[in-house]
Amino acid sequence: MKVVALFLSLLPLTLAAPAQVHKRAGPTVVAPSPQATVAGKSSQDVDTFNGIPFAKPPTGSLRLKPPQPLTSAIGKVDGTQTPKACPQFFFSIDGSNFPTNVLGQILNTGLFQAATNAGEDCLTLNVQRPAGTKADAKLPVLFWIFGGGFELGSTQMYDGTSLVRESVENGKPIIFVAVNYRVGGFGFLPGKEILQDGSANLGLLDQRAGLQWVADNIAAFGGDPSKVTIWGESAGAISVFDQMALYDGDNTYKGQPLFRGAMMNSGSVVPAAPVDDNKGQIIYNAVVSKAGCSSASNTLACLRSVSYKTFLDAANSVPGILSYSTVSLSYLPRPDGKVLTASPDLLVASGKYAKVPFIVGDQEDEGTLFGLFTPNLTTTSDVTNYLSTVFFPTTAKTTLAGLVDTYPGITENGSPFRTSLLNNWYPQFKRVSAILGDITFTLTRRIFLNSANSVNPDVPSWSYLATYDYGTPILGTFHGSDLLQVFFGILNNNARKSIRGYYYSFIYELDPNKNSGLPEWPRWSTTKELMTFGANSNSLQKDNFRTQAYEYLKTYANGFYI
DSSP states (O other): OHHHHHHHHHHHHHHOOOOOOOOOOOOEEEEETTEEEEEOEEETTEEEEEEEEOSOOOOGGGTTSOOOOOOSOOEEEETTSOOOBOOOOOSOOOGGGTTHHHHHHHHTSHHHHHHTTBOSOOOEEEEEEETTOOTTOOEEEEEEEOOSTTTSOOGGGOOOHHHHHHHHHTTOOOEEEEEOOOOHHHHHOOSHHHHHHTOOOHHHHHHHHHHHHHHHHGGGGTEEEEEEEEEEETHHHHHHHHHHHGGGGOOEETTEESOSEEEEESOOOOOOOOTTSHHHHHHHHHHHHHTTOTTOSSHHHHHHHSOHHHHHHHHTTSOOSSSTTTTSOSSOOOOOSSSSOSOHHHHHHTTOSOOOOEEEEEETBTTHHHHTTOTTOOSHHHHHHHIIIIIOTTSOHHHHHHHHHTSOOHHHHOSSTTOTTTTOOSTTHHHHHHHHHIIIIIHHHHHHHHHHHHHOTTSOEEEEEEOTTTTOTTTSSBTTHHIIIIISOOSOSHHHHHHHHHHHHHHHHSSTTTTOOSOOOOOHHHHOEEEEEOSSOEEEEESOTTHHHHHHHHHTGGGOOO
C-alpha cells in the first residue's frame, strides 16, 4: 500500500497540464512530406510544435497493425495543444492484484483516459527549437524516446524547453523531437498469431516511422536530418539499442542513415525469448480471453473489432510493471525474425546493429524502485523462488540459486549500495533490489559494452554511473531519477551541468569531450572506466564492481531471457 500511495502522490505531477503561457502570435512551419502547415507557440525563447501526425491513426482495422504512412496532405495542424497519449497501462485489472486492480479499473475508464488525453489516435511527435530558428539553420537533432516499461508514457510528459534553452546557452543549439509510440498491448502484444500476421514490435515500428518523418521534414524546422542523435531512458534506452539493431542494423532510409549517434540512460540490451514463445503466448491467450474472443475463428481479427474500452481492459488484465511482477514485463520487444531478427544480445555478438558512437550508463541503485513491490521476500530461498516463478520459470532453480549466491550479504552487495546495513526496508529488500537492477540494467550494460567492443573495437563508446542522489532513504540514486536531474534539469547542480554539457558535445561532435570544457571522459574500450556523476563533483571508477555476479550472468546468459 505504501507503493500505491507513493504512485498516487506522484500521479498528479505526472499528468498535470503544462503551465499556461501568454498567448501571442506563434511561428508557423510548412512540413513537406506529407504536407502540413503546423502552427506553433513561443515561450521562454523556445518554439514548440506539438502533436504533428507521422502515421495514419492505428484504429479500427489498423489496430495491432504496423504504422501506415500518411499518403495525402494533412492540412493545418494546431501545434499549440497538449498532444494525445497512446493508451496507458497503469495497473493490471487482474483481480489477484487487489487493491491495485481497483485502481487499474478506475484508470482504465473512459473518463480517466480522456482526462489524461489518451486514445488510439496517438501517433504524433513534438518538435522544439530555439525561437526564431530559420529553415536553413541545419541544427543537430536530438530524438527523444520516452520510457515507462513499454506500458506507460507519452510525449505530453516530456517538455524539452530547458534542454533547448540550455543548448543555446552552451553555444550548441539543438532541435528537440519527442515521439509517441504505442505501449502495452497496443504496441507490444506477443503470440504466434501476432507473428504470423507480421504485427510484432509495433511500438518499435512507430519509433522508426517517427525517425523517417524527421528525415523527410526536420529541415523545414531548421534541423539537419544528417545529424540526428537518438536518446532514451529506461524502456526508451532499450528502444534506442533496438533501433540500432532493427533489420540487423540497417538504419537507412532513402539511402541515408536515420541517426548517427545514440545515448542510453538506464537500459541497453534486454535478452528476450521469441514473440511466439510460450511466455508470450500466455499473454496473448489471456488478452483474447478477457476480450471475449476465445471462441472466434480469427482471434486477432476479433481483437481488432472489439470496442476500445474492451481491448484496453483486456490488454491491461495481465501482470504490469507496477506490481509484484515488476520488470518481468508482459509487454516488451521480442524477436520476430524480421524487424528484430534475434534476441538483442545475439545481435550484438554477431555485429548486427548500427555501428554508431554511443553513450550508455546507469543510476547506481536501478533496482530499488522495483524492490518496493516484493515485501514478502524474507529469505534467500524466497528470492530464488521469486525469480523462478515470476521471471525465469524454465531455468533450473539451481542456476537461479547460484545467481542469488553471488549476492552473499546486503552490506557489500545490497542496494542502495554503499549504505552498509541501512535502508533494508524488509529482510530481502537490498538483495532483490541489487539483483533486479543488475540483471535488467547495470551488469547487462557491462556485458553489452564488452560484446560491442569485441566485435567493433573502432566504434567509440562512453559509459557512466550516476550517484548524485546518494543518501536518499530506501531508494538511493534510483531508477528514473535521471529524468529530474538530466532531462528536466530541476537541480542546477554539477550533475545537471556536466551531464548536459557532455551530451551537447556528443550531439554536435559524436564525442562528449570535444569543446565541452569538461574533464576528459575516457572511451570505455580504452580504460574500462565509468564517469561517476555526483551531485557536487565527478570522478572516474573502474567498471569492475560485482565481478562474481557479472561473470555468472555472462556464463549462464541463456537462462536469463525475459
